[in-house]
Amino acid sequence: QVSWKLADHPTLPKGKTLALIVLDGWGEYKPDEYNCIHVAQTPTMDSLKQGAPEKWRLIRAHGKAVGLPTEDDMGNSEVGHNALGAGRIFAQGAKLVDIALASGKIYEGEGFKYISECFEKGTLHLIGLLSDGGVHSRLDQLQLLLKGASERGAKRIRVHILTDGRDVLDGSSVAFVETLESDLAKLRENGVDARIASGGGRMYVTMDRYENDWDVVKRGWDAQVRGEAPHKFANAVEAVKKLRENANDQYLPPFVIVDENEKAVGPIEDGDAVVTFNFRADRMVMLAKALEHQDFDKFDRVKVPKIHYAGMLQYDGELKLPGHYLVSPPEIDRTSGEYLVHNGVRTFACSETVKFGHVTFFWNGNRSGYFNPEMEEYAEIPSDVGITFNVQPKMKALEIGEKARDAILSRKFDQVRVNIPNGDMVGHTGDIQATVVACKAADEAVKMIIDAIEQVGGIYVVTADHGNAEDMVKRNKSGQPLYDKSGKLQILTSHTCQPVPIAIGGPGLAAGVRFRNDVPDGGLANVAATVMNLHGYVAPNDYEPTLIEVVNN
Ligand code: 3PG
Ligand code: CO
Numbered sequence: 316q317v318s319w320k321l322a323d324h325p326t327l328p329k330g331k332t333l334a335l336i337v338l339d340g341w342g343e344y345k346p347d348e349y350n351c352i353h354v355a356q357t358p359t360m361d362s363l364k365q366g367a368p369e370k371w372r373l374i375r376a377h378g379k380a381v382g383l384p385t386e387d388d389m390g391n392s393e394v395g396h397n398a399l400g401a402g403r404i405f406a407q408g409a410k411l412v413d414i415a416l417a418s419g420k421i422y423e424g425e426g427f428k429y430i431s432e433c434f435e436k437g438t439l440h441l442i443g444l445l446s447d448g449g450v451h452s453r454l455d456q457l458q459l460l461l462k463g464a465s466e467r468g469a470k471r472i473r474v475h476i477l478t479d480g481r482d483v484l485d486g487s488s489v490a491f492v493e494t495l496e497s498d499l500a501k502l503r504e505n506g507v508d509a510r511i512a513s514g515g516g517r518m519y520v521t522m523d524r525y526e527n528d529w530d531v532v533k534r535g536w537d538a539q540v541r542g543e544a545p546h547k548f549a550n551a552v553e554a555v556k557k558l559r560e561n562a563n564d565q566y567l568p569p570f571v572i573v574d575e576n577e578k579a580v581g582p583i584e585d586g587d588a589v590v591t592f593n594f595r596a597d598r599m600v601m602l603a604k605a606l607e608h609q610d611f612d613k614f615d616r617v618k619v620p621k622i623h624y625a626g627m628l629q630y631d632g633e634l635k636l637p638g639h640y641l642v643s644p645p646e647i648d649r650t651s652g653e654y655l656v657h658n659g660v661r662t663f664a665c666s667e668t669v670k671f672g673h674v675t676f677f678w679n680g681n682r683s684g685y686f687n688p689e690m691e692e693y694a695e696i697p698s699d700v701g702i703t704f705n706v707q708p709k710m711k712a713l714e715i716g717e718k719a720r721d722a723i724l725s726r727k728f729d730q731v732r733v734n735i736p737n738g739d740m741v742g743h744t745g746d747i748q749a750t751v752v753a754c755k756a757a758d759e760a761v762k763m764i765i766d767a768i769e770q771v772g773g774i775y776v777v778t779a780d781h782g783n784a785e786d787m788v789k790r791n792k793s794g795q796p797l798y799d800k801s802g803k804l805q806i807l808t809s810h811t812c813q814p815v816p817i818a819i820g821g822p823g824l825a826a827g828v829r830f831r832n833d834v835p836d837g838g839l840a841n842v843a844a845t846v847m848n849l850h851g852y853v854a855p856n857d858y859e860p861t862l863i864e865v866v867n868n
Contacts, residue, residue: 317398317648319653319657320657320658321654321850321852321853322853322856323851324853326701326825326865327828327848328557328825329850330851331851332768333776333823333849334719334730334731334733334773334774335732335733335775336719336777337666337674338522338779338815339670339673339734339735339736339738339739339740340736340742340780340781341738341739341779341785341815342484342782342784342786343373343782344785345794346412349747349788350739350785350786350787351738351750351753352695353756353785355750355752355755356755357754357755358757358758358832359765360761360777362817363543363820364691368822369829371828372817372837373814373815374542374862375383375838376388376390376780376814377390377625377747377781377810378763380678380840381398381404382398382405382406383409384449387812388810388812389482389782389809389810389811390637390839391450391780391810392597392670392673392677392739392780393408393691395648395677395780395839396673396674396677396782397677397680398839398840399780399840399842400651400677400680401651401680402832402858403840403858403861405645405647405656407645408594408642409453409594410473410642411594411642411644412594412628413456413682415641415642419463420470422467423461424641426626426639426641426642428560429466430470430588430639433586433587434467435623435742436585437584437586437588438581438613439464439469439473439587440475440539440587440589441472441473441474441475442455442521442535442590443477443593444598445457445491446483446491447477447491448479448481448482449482450482451482451593451598452594454491454494456627457571460590461474461498461499461502461828462502465502465505469507470506470507471507471509471511472498472508472568472708473509473581474510474512475512475538475581476492477511477517477535478491478492478516478565479716479808480493480564480565481549482809484805485564485659485787485808486559486563486564487736488555488564488567489552492555492574494552494553496511496550503635508713511581512542512581513569513570513572513581514555514567514569514572515568515569515570516563516568517598518703519531519565519568519774520535520568520569520652521534522593522598523596523598523601524598524669525669525672525695526613526668527702528701529601530614532605532613534568535602536602536605536616537617539583540571541618542571542578542579542581542582543571544568544569544570544571545569546571546575547579548570548571549573550572551574555567555811559730561565564863565743565808566678582618583653585620585621585622587620589622589624589625590626590635590641591626591627592627593627594628594642595646595765596674599630603624603626603630604636606622607636607637607857623639627640627642628640628642629644631682632681634684643683645681647680648680650843651847651858652678653679654773654830654847654855655730655850656691658852659690660730660733661725661851662689662690662692662729662730663691663692663719663730663731664692664694665694665718665722665731665733665734666696666715666718666734666736667695668696670736671695674734675693690858691721693735694722696711696714703744704737704744704749704753705744705750706738708750708753709737709752709753709756710736710737710740711736712736712760713759713763714732715735715740716720716735716760716763717763718763719760720766723771723773724771726771730850731764736780737753738750738753738785739784739810741753741784742808743783744808748788749782750787754784760836761777765820765821767779769822771823773822773824774824775818775819775820776818776819776845776846778815778818779816780839781811782813782815783809786813789806789807815839817842817862819849826863826867827866828849830863831861831863834862837859837862838859841860841862842857842862843858843859844859844860844861844862847861
C-alpha cells in the first residue's frame with residue numbers, strides 16, 4: 316500500500332505556479348562553430364547561465380546516472396524523461412536485456428517459450444533497428460538472440476532490418492549489414508536457413524512514434540509482412556549501398572530481398588514467430604499494435620497472419636502491449652507526477668506530437684493516460700508530417716510556448732510542463748545551419764514561458780533531457796573534429812554524453828533558495844525531488860536527493 320501523502324516542506328510555500336521546461340537535446344559543451352547552441356542567438360538561456368551562480372548548474376544526463384549500462388552510453392529521451400519524472404535511477408531496457416542474455420534467463424521466460432512453439436514448423440522473424448547506438452536496440456543483443464534462438468531450435472530465421480544513421484553516424488549502415496550478413500552466413504553453415512528479408516530507413520519505415528504518421532508503419536508492414544516493396548534486391552548489402560545513392564541511412568526507402576524468381580524470401584506467414592528486438596518503447600508501439608490488435612484500423616494490413624508475437628520488452632505497461640515479451644521492463648512506479656496529483660498539484664503537460672509522449676508517457680514511467688483526469692490536462696500540438704525537420708527548424712516551438720503561456724495565465728494549473736523539441740529533432744538531421752535556427756526558436760519559447768511566470772509570480776525550472784545540438788561533429792579524444800577518408804567532416808547526428816543545464820528562478824522562488832553544493836554528481840533523477848520542494852513538499856525518502864537548499868540570511 317503506497318502512502319501518497321507527501322510531507323510539507325519545512326519552509327517552502329505551496330501554490331506557486333511552476334513551469335517545468337525540458338529542452339530536448341540541449342547539452343553544455345565548449346563554444347566552437349559546431350556548438351549550435353553557442354552559435355545561435357539564445358539570450359534567454361544565456362541570461363540564466365550568466366545570472367546568479369547559485370541558480371544555474373550542470374547535471375548528468377547519460378550513462379549510469381540515467382540507468383544505462385556504461386558511462387559510454389549517451390543519454391536519450393526515454394531514459395532522460397524516465398529519470399526526470401521518476402526521481403530515481405532504474406536499470407533501463409538496454410541493461411535489463413544485457414543481463415537476461417548474459418544469464419540465459421531470457422530463454423527461460425514465458426515470452427521465449429511462446430515464440431519457440433513456432434520453431435518446428437514456422438519461421439522466426441526478427442524486426443528492429445540495426446546499429447550499436449544503444450538507444451532503441453543493440454547489434455550485439457541481436458547477435459546473441461540469433462545464436463540463442465538457433466541453438467534452441469529455430470531452423471528458419473528472417474531478419475527485417477531498419478537502418479539507423481540517427482543514433483550512430485550516417486553511412487554506418489553498410490558495415491552493420493555486412494556484419495549481420497556474415498553472422499547469418501555462419502548460421503547457414505550450421506544448417507539454419509537464416510537471411511535478411513527486408514529493410515528500410517528507420518525514419519521512413521516502421522519506426523514512427525506517437526501516431527505521427529501511420530504511413531511509416533504501413534511501408535514497413537508491406538515489406539515485412541506482405542513481402543511487397545518498391546525496391547527488390549538479391550542481397551541486403553547491395554540494397555543499402557544502392558539506395559544510399561539517393562537517401563541517407565535514416566530515410567532509406569523500403570526494400571525486400573528476393574530469390575532468383577523475384578519472390579520475396581521472407582514475408583510473415585501463418586504459424587510464424589515474430590520478435591521486435593528493440594527494447595525502447597516509443598518507436599515500436601505502433602508496429603506492436605498492428606501486429607497484435609485484432610481490430611486494428613490505422614491502415615489496411617491486407618494480410619493478417621496468425622503469429623506468435625513477442626516484444627523484446629513489454630512496451631506499454633498500461634496497455635499491456637505487447638502481451639508477450641522476452642524481458643520484463645523496468646518497473647517504474649511511484650513517479651513524481653502520480654505523487655503530485657495525489658497531493659493536489661494540478662498539472663498541464665504539452666509538446667508537439669513527436670515529443671508528446673516524452674512529457675507524458677515517459678515522464679509517467681512508460682504509462683499511458685492520466686493518473687487523474689480531473690487534475691491533469693495533456694495537450695498535443697500536431698507536428699508537421701512528411702518533412703525532415705531541418706526544413707522547418709522552428710517546428711512548433713512558438714505554439715508550445717503559447718499553449719504553456721495560456722495554461723500559466725489561466726491559473727488553472729500548479730505545474731505546467733513542456734518539452735521543446737527543436738535542439739534534438741533538428742540536431743538529428745545533422746544540418747548545422749538549421750540546428751542553429753532551431754536553438755534560437757527553442758530559446759524564444761523559453762522566454763515566452765518565463766515571461767508568463769513573471770506575470771503570475773511563479774517559479775520556473777529549465778533543464779534538458781540529454782545533449783545533442785551543442786555538438787554536431789564526431790571528435791577524437793582531445794576534442795578535435797574528425798574527417799572521413801575523403802576529407803569530409805564527420806557530422807554527429809546522435810545525442811552526446813555532455814551534461815545539461817538546470818536553472819531555477821522566477822518571482823515566486825522563495826528568498827534563500829539555491830543549489831546545494833554537496834550533490835556534485837547530481838543528475839536528471841535529482842530533479843523530481845527538487846520540483847517537489849518547489850511545490851512545497853518533501854520528496855519520498857527513496858527519491859534521489861533534491862538539488863536545492865534554503866538558506867536564511
Ligand atoms: C529517436 O528516436 O529519435 C532517437 O533515436 C533518439 O532521440 P530521443 O531519445 O531524443 O527521442
Ligand atoms: Co533525440
